[in-house]
Amino acid sequence: MxxxxxxxxxxxxxxxxxxxxxxxxxxxxxxxxxxxxxxxxxxxxxxxxxxxxxxxxxxxxxxxxxxxxxxxxxxxxxxxxxxxxxxxxxxxxxxxxxxxxxxxxxxxxxxxxxxxxxxxxxxxxxxxxxxxxxxEGFEKGPKCKFVEEGDEFDKEEVLRVLPEKSLSSKIVVKKSGLSLEGFLREHFLSGSPVIISDCMAHWPARTKWNDMDYLKRVAGDRTVPVEVGKNYLCQEWKQELITFSEFLVKIQSNDSSSAVPTYLAQHQLFDQINELRKDICIPDYCCAGGGELRSLNAWFGPAGTVTPLHHDPHHNILAQVVGKKYVRLYTSSVSEELYPYTETMLCNSSQVDLDNIDDGQFPKVHDLEFLDCILEEGEMLYIPPKWWHYVRSLTISFSVSFWWSNSESSDAS
Ligand SMILES: O=C(O)CCC(=O)C(=O)O
Ligand SMILES: [Fe+2]
Structure with missing residues (x-):
């Protein structure tokens, strides 16, 4: 306009x-x-x-x-x-x-x-x-970045916050310049996860979203739903509506050792804020299988947010725009050993808290094989439908998930 x-x-x-x-x-x-x-x-x-x-x-x-x-x-x-x-x-x-x-x-x-x-x-x-x-009264200050380049990690330090056995066995395969055909043949059809690097460099979001002032300018006065609490399976967990500016302040002041992160999780932010939608591009991989996009979700929060072990019915490309996340994946064939909740509302979530596994109650989990990785800035992770995933942010992190389904898929909602 x-x-x-x-x-x-x-x-x-x-x-x-x-x-x-x-x-x-x-x-x-x-x-x-x-x-x-x-x-x-x-x-x-x-x-x-x-x-x-x-x-x-x-x-x-x-x-x-x-x-x-x-x-x-x-x-x-x-x-x-x-x-x-x-x-x-x-x-x-x-x-x-x-x-x-x-x-x-x-x-x-x-x-x-x-x-x-x-x-x-x-x-x-x-x-x-x-x-x-x-x-009228706006003066542009120095650029304020959430995550500085070259903020290297000490692996020992990272392992201290991750679930037991992390990064010790099978790491998700990483490919750069993966063609659509290669993706289809080697991953989509066989249902096998992959990290795709070097495919987001052209997204305006890659430079813009690490800039606090930019986000404040385009979205600061907008109201968004956020989750407050350890994770959605905990009793003290709640949702709040706050402005994006208030949320940015919380993110910046969040000390990851404090137990209550605020997480803008699984929100269709790009349907709500058009200017942010312009900063991202729908990956070509999402048309694999002649599918239809189901939803685009934003996941934005401080270090220490946890999305507990669960699965979704759709194909998923989880694109890491700012910061890093640890992701652990279990194939759908081990569903029973992951003790899903029996209530319909939660039946895609596991009762197992990977951060504190109760071996007495859930004896089968310990020996299960899994894939895991640290998803770095600028990388996309393909999670096939029904694969179980646990996600923990290691820094301030902004990701976008693209869910799509085959046209003939029966469970597409
Ligand atoms: O990034 C997260 O915290 C969770 C992402 C997720 O569960 C998804 O994309 O389906
Ligand atoms: Fe998910």
Missing amino acids: STATVAAAAGNYLSTPTLDAESSNLLQTISSHGGYAYVRMSTLAASGDFRAAEAAREMAWEQLHSGPWHSVLPAWRDAYSMACLHVAKFHYRNGEFKESLRVLDLGLIMGGVLLKKDLESAIEIVTAKSREKES
């Missing part, structure tokens, strides 16, 4: 005739679901009163949290998005751009698909205005 278009659209957003048309469409959609509450809520949101719009947003928010996520009626998600658009409009008009962005992001993250485009264009407009305001 050119500056002029943004300015024109901003004018539109200020008077919002389009938004009200959208509201009445939505009102119809919602009414067709028959609920009086929806109708009342939508009327509230569309009224010209800030408090009414906030009340509508709260009403929809309560509905979103009234039971398991999959049982929430889609109309409530759309209603939530609509209320967010209205609330954000008031903040925008008051020049409260950050607050406006926060509300719009909540609409994107928690809301439905019906008004996604409206939320995105509103975000573009508010961002442009907010930057205009900020650039």
Whole structure:
């Protein structure tokens, strides 16, 4: 969008005739679901009163949290998005751009698909205005890098934080300049993991994402979901919504010896922040098997984040953009010896805590063969579907995962 278009659209957003048309469409959609509450809520949101719009947003928010996520009626998600658009409009008009962005992001993250485009264009407009305001007093400081080149590791030191037996047996094979045909024949079809080096040098992200100022500039005021706690299988684990700037401060002040890392994990950040999407490229390998991309996820956090042993149904290219990670892989044929949880929600996760294996409870794990590696900056790891993986970050780390499935795959969700 050119500056002029943004300015024109901003004018539109200020008077919002389009938004009200959208509201009445939505009102119809919602009414067709028959609920009086929806109708009342939508009327509230569309009224010209800030408090009414906030009340509508709260009403929809309560509905979103009234039971398991999959049982929430889609109309409530759309209603939530609509209320967010209205609330954000008031903040925008008051020049409260950050607050406006926060509300719009909540609409994107928690809301439905019906008004996604409206939320995105509103975000573009508010961002442009907010930057205009900020650039008035903006002075560029020295580049602040997360991970310095040549930050070499002491292997002994690394081994101290890794699970027992790490880096002592089979290391994942590493190939540079792997052709698509070679990937297909030697890895995709046989289901065998590989590290592909030298294939991300052209990604703008490789230089940009190690720069704290850049991330702050393009995403600082955006709200993102983060995980707080040892890992998602622990009791004290929770999710929070914070701004990217707040998250960057946490990452930088994180002392990896402290037990509670904050992790922006498995979030579809590139659907949310278009400028970051432009910094990455979809690897050609992801079209292997005539497949379809299922999701692109960001994994960004300090040293010491752990994703416990689990498997996913899709092919996966895990691309390491900033920093290093330790990855351990077990083939799918040893699933039983890894003691998966029996509850449906967790059945792709192992009950075994590799950082502290209870040999009495899980006697079969100790002797299982595995592959492992340190995934270095600029490398991609292919993880075949159903392979178990455990991942621990060794530095501040930013990775992107590309999940795809064969077109005929039955378990593609
Ligand atoms: O990087 C991580 O922490 C986990 C990545 C992962 O589980 C995945 O890409 O499927
Ligand atoms: Fe995974």
